[in-house]
Amino acid sequence: MLRDKRIILGVTGGIAAYKAVELLRLLTKADAEVHVIMTRAAQEFVTPLTFQTLSCNPVHTELFNLISEQEIGHISLADRADLFVIAPATANFVGKIANGIADDMLTTTVMATKAPVLISPAMNVNMYTNPVYKENEAKLRALGYAFVAPEKGLLACGWEGDGKLAAPETIFEAVVAALTPQDLKGQTILVTAGPTREEIDPVRYVSNHSSGKMGYALARTASRRGARVILVSGPVRLAAPAGVELVPVESAREMREAVLARVPECTAIIKAAAVADYRPAERRDVKIKKKAETLSLDLVKNPDILAELGALKKRPFLVGFAAETGNLKEFAAKKLREKQADLIVANDVSQADAGFNVETNRALLLFRDGREMECPLMSKDELAGVILNQMAAHLP
Template sequence: MLTGRRIVLGVTGGIAAYRAAELVRWYVKAGAEVQVVMTDAARQFVTPLTFQTLSGNPVHYELFNLIQERDIGHIALADRAELLVVAPATANLVGKVAGGLADDLLTTTILATRAPVLLAPAMNSNMWANPLYQQNQARLAAAGFHFVDPVVGLLACGWEGQGKMAEPATIFEESVRLLSPQDLAGETLLITAGPTREELDPVRFLSNYSSGKMGYAIARAARRRGARVLLVSGPTALEPPAGVEYCGVTSAEQMRQAVLERLAESSVIVKAAAVADYRPASRAGQKIKKGVGSRTTLELEQTPDILAELGGKKAQRLLVGFAAETEQVLEHARRKLEAKNLDLIVANDVSAADAGFEVDTNRVTLLYRGGRVEEWLLLDKLAVAHRLLDRIRALRRGEPLPEPGCAGQ
């Protein structure tokens, strides 16, 4: 996803400097070319050899190294960068940049670059809360700098509070967003994901095998492309993507209420959740006991049809549904498209080993209002998400769609 993109990573002097090594691994794994710039203080915590080994490039830290300056230097670093990240960013570094100071290789590179600059502060919680620091950060934010704020946690000083550097995965996610085309800016996507659970008694429930991976991939991709994302999710083992507005629910009725509460804010609705079609007609207040040789009949009733309800309320919104089927996939999907007033439905055979609920790949067919059909071959779910968002963007803007047919690899 970052193949060939050029990132300059600045590392300053704080205990969180060791976590910058993990961030380098994230960038390199995604295909980026990483140049690391270290301050003198950073080298007291981590050796340059660590970053050179992980990045595959020499580490830069001397402002007046004539041999190095001839080849790369702070101006060449600044010009080459497509994104400049500082992690960790100390209060000292933020203060110097806010004051326009440039007294080492990192600060001169920051002031010379025209690339976006992303800062991940890390410091003692009192330093973080200090009005002088907050003024410095606000000044930089107003000037167009980007921040991933620290989180609450146990700090190196023994205190617990806000000041711990954000997780490398979170910084990476924001980096990808800053390097992605913001072609969904201005859109608010309401996305549902995962299964629902319908309780039988206090310890048992009816559910399905949905992992939430497809819905979460769509949420992640949409956030990277500039959309505001409202993610309503049933129970999953997944971490919500950084930057999305997350609402966790359990039952179909809870999902319905959460979706309707957010409906007015949305411009696009993507219903990727596998909502249970049935629930017990009554819930036992205590655990149902098993008798020797006994048989039990379970009476079920239908859950609310959220997608059909949205189809009657969509107004100018774009409504996208999913059809997880095991047989007659296109026939069932086409009926669902028409019956629920959808603009587009994504159909797939979840009985396939490589395209079911719990795997990272999918093979889907898109059916549009008006009869258009697109069949996509096997792709990873994030690739499916981006391709689906391409179609959503085109429909929202009235742009022509690609020629229908098979696509994928």
């Protein structure tokens, strides 16, 4: 994901410095090359050895270091960086940069770089709301520096409010977005994901094996590429991607209501959810007791959300999914035609490495204009990128 990207991680002297270790782990796991610069105060909270071990690179702490200057140096680091990330960033650091003060390794390197700078502040709530700090942040924003807003919560000092360092996962998503072309900026994309549950009684339901991983990958990737993303999700065990508007639903009828209400906002809709085709004709108010040897359920058809969308006179670009266990192309072509979609993503869910509850997928893409595209086995994030690439060409 971040292969061949060189990221400078600046760590300043706040109690949240320990969270920078987890951020470093996320960055290296995504194949980024990370070089860490620590201020003197940061070393009071976490040792340089921790960052050096995890990054597999020397940690830079002193501006006047003959070995460091010979091998890399602050100017070399500044020139070679694809992105600077400061996490946590203290009020002191923000104030220095806003006022052109470069008196240590980190501030000097940031001042010398032409790479984008992403700042994640963390401090006491009174410091964060102080007009002096706010003026410094506003000045940097106006100059093009990006910020990841802190969270609200209980702070280490005992106060409660804004100032808690954003979660490492949130900062990581901001890093990926900063290094990703924003070709979907200005688009509003609605993605449905996961299964639906159709209740039989208060303790039982009809559903399917969908994990939601493909839909969540699409939502995450679209958000990273600058789109506003609305994720209408059935019940899954996945955290909502950072920056995505989550609309949780249970049943097919709830999903239909949520989707149709938001159609006017959207430039594209991706129906990746595995919506239950049928629901019990009657939902019992009390638990059905185990008595007879057999139990019959009367099922009725659920609304066909994709078909309703396809029949709209004015609608967004429409992508549907076809999960099949045989005759993949035949059934997918039929669905494309009958649902009046612009693109159908068909996959054989009987395959162990490309069905439900796995990290990989392979697919056949069928387009309204008759084109076809085979997608070999790849991660669901990679397939999401392929689908969005094809869709982007048709968006306004």
